[in-house]
Amino acid sequence: MSPPNPSFPPPARFGWIHPRCFLGGIVFGLGVLALVGWKLSRTDYHPGFVRFHSMISPEGNYYPTLDEMCAIARAKCRPGQVLVIVGGNSILLGVWQRAEDVWTRRLQELLGDRYCVVNFAFRGGSPTDGGAVVAEALRREFPRQILIVNEAAVTNVESFGHGPYRYIFWQGYFGGRLMDAPKREARIREYLRDYPEQRLPILETRISTWFDAALHYHDFWNWVTVECFGTVPSYREQYFPYFLRPRRVYPDPEVDGTDPAYRDHHYPLSSLDAEMRIMRGLSVYYHREPSGRWVLSERSTSDLAMYSDEAFPEPLKKRTLVLICGSSPYYRRLLTDDERAMVRQTYADTVATWRRVGYPAMDYGWDFTAEDFGDRTHLTKLGGWKLAAQVAPEVSAMAKRLGYLK
Amino acid sequence: MIFTTYWFLLFAIAAITVFRLLPGPAWRQGWLAVACATFHWHFAGPAGVKPIIVLMVITYLAGLTRRLWVCALAMVACVAALCFYKYSLFLIGSAVHPFSAALAAALERLARAVMPGAPPLGVSFFTFEFVHYLFEVRRGGEPIRNPLKFLLFAIFFPSLVAGPIKRYAQFLPSLGEAARSPFSSAELAEGLARVGLGFAKKILIADQLTAYIDFFQPHFDEQGFLGKWAIFAAIAFRILMDFSGYSDIAIGCARILGIRLPENFNWPYAARDLQEFWIRWHISLSLWIRDYVYIPLGGGRHGWTRRVLNALCAFALCGLWHGPARHFVLWGLYHGCGLGLCATYARIPELGPAVEQVIRRDPIVGWAVTQLYAWFGWLLFFYPTAVAWHMARQLFGL
């Protein structure tokens, strides 16, 4: 006896489909899309690019690809120019600076026509995110390149990117566009061992790189998002149909921190305690000698040296300028003399460590005024221009040292 | 959603291509078994696979004996496993906590120590398919003797995670035919069209509705009349598009392999009464509930009081099956009550015949009442009871 067959409805009808034509349509469609995507991956579709502001960066659910960023650099940098790529976080992105006043524009003016400055910093990015990956991927195409990144004092840098921007590193890594870097390899292996829950997401990223290498869908749909219509919510337009507007129609939303309208936003009392805790918190890495001198603990010294050493492949260290960001005097003045000495020491030690392992490094901000800052760390255009004035000679000196300019 | 991962896409391309290229039924079925096991292992992990292997072995061996009591014991084991993995904490909280908080806390600690972090992947679907199999064998159906075929019935990858709930008497002939038949461009085209349709429902509609609901539902009270009803409709269409999209992808994947899975949705929001709604919504589940809960309880054979009670019981179980929470049970009871009312309202003196006449004369009234009833049910399904009640009142400005 066989069991009864329940009365399921008849299957959905697709009898009208002519199979070969339908399959031909799929193959043809995917082929054309792949071709268009490939072409777009070599096209700069951000004319007048200044930086990845919030509507064209991951914070707005827009994920620029490595190819897209390389295409921007290619379009901006003429043969013969030294390519200066700015990576790092929101400080170098230019938060509190309008697109027309951003510090990288000033840096370009100061460096002159022999250099081409491109801002690939991201909000919350690390030195090895975004711009760093682009620079490494373009090392053969643009051998005369300088990378500028920033980091806070006594902060260890992961050699393979960070948080939401790590996908750019994986695109370069799995796409075979980065250098062989044994120390970085070891660090990735260690990471996968320590965080087994990350293995599947990374495997996913790896497979997506294979698919993307064949079909270039990421570049195609990014172009559609910028030029034609949005397909995913952003922080500004979170639901259908409002997010359908193409991203190109959104202006760079960053405001001018020197505008009196924002004066109350710079140093709000509500965040005073938190900001002071961050500054005073640096003391956990230090101990005081009987002489009163603050000394970085042995463990922190070795960690900082190890992570800095591994952050970039050996051959790329000399062309990487590391900036250690200072804090606003608004908060510094609230420290005791002793605490201020400790904070000063953290910057000196961090710069010294980066230099010791082979990078040009400098700190800034100790001679800046409260008006140069938009908050504890971000610079207004006044501070941005001072930063550009301090960085430009260093970049020129690096270019000379590296033999970029004859 | 497992289908929206790169791993799955790569896996499906490889599994289906190799399956189609292999020469004979034995090779094809062997390969399909390896592919299904890989899929199960990848997504469920060792902790999720082990209990399913145990249940699979018990079900297979019990079926081979064809003895009534062995099959019954195996069914109890399957249901007990489902209760253990999915409902332990819920049962401790609902049945033990009201009497002894200390005992409940001790039992909860014990349960958490023994259980894996999450229930084994697809344990509800495994249980329902195994119970169906054992029930039919117990009733005299032919057991599956070939272990490879039983394995394929149990862990067939397109339907492993969220159905449709298969019937082995339909699945096995379809599997045999697929293993024998040569490559068919018609099946490939039909399957790809179905998969494309499923992804379109999921990504183009359901995900957008989810974004809309997530954004507006927390501010439900602040919305105007139309805004509230728009959210209400979005909630109803989101679940339809999401779930029927998932079923389309599963059915399409199986079709590419040459295998037919049962249909799961048939325009449920076109139903003109609640019975019809349940013939069109999650069909494989409602038929399972009918065949293995409602009819064994007595169905409609012992008068209308018993019929209503049976429907209530079956739907309370149906609700609980969706998840270990009170609001799921309430949702099931809500539908059980609706079905009871649907079957008996005509008997209500004076009012019943009058309503029946209106519905017969104007079918759109029946459709509107049915859909409103079903859609209000989604509020119970998705939100805690108090929130659902509040939203329902707000819709009518109460």
Added chain:
Amino acid sequence: MRRLKALLARVPAPCIRFLAAAVSFLAGLAVALMFDYLLYRIGLPSKPFIYVSF
């Protein structure tokens, strides 16, 4: 539906075949576009990523 069927019955068979082929090809293109978008979309987080704290 009945009218559509009656209308189609009057169209010569070769035209119907061509029409079916063309519609199928277009449907194939639509599915290709869907798959391409799917590949893009599943790489993005399903929830909007909001990181505007500073």
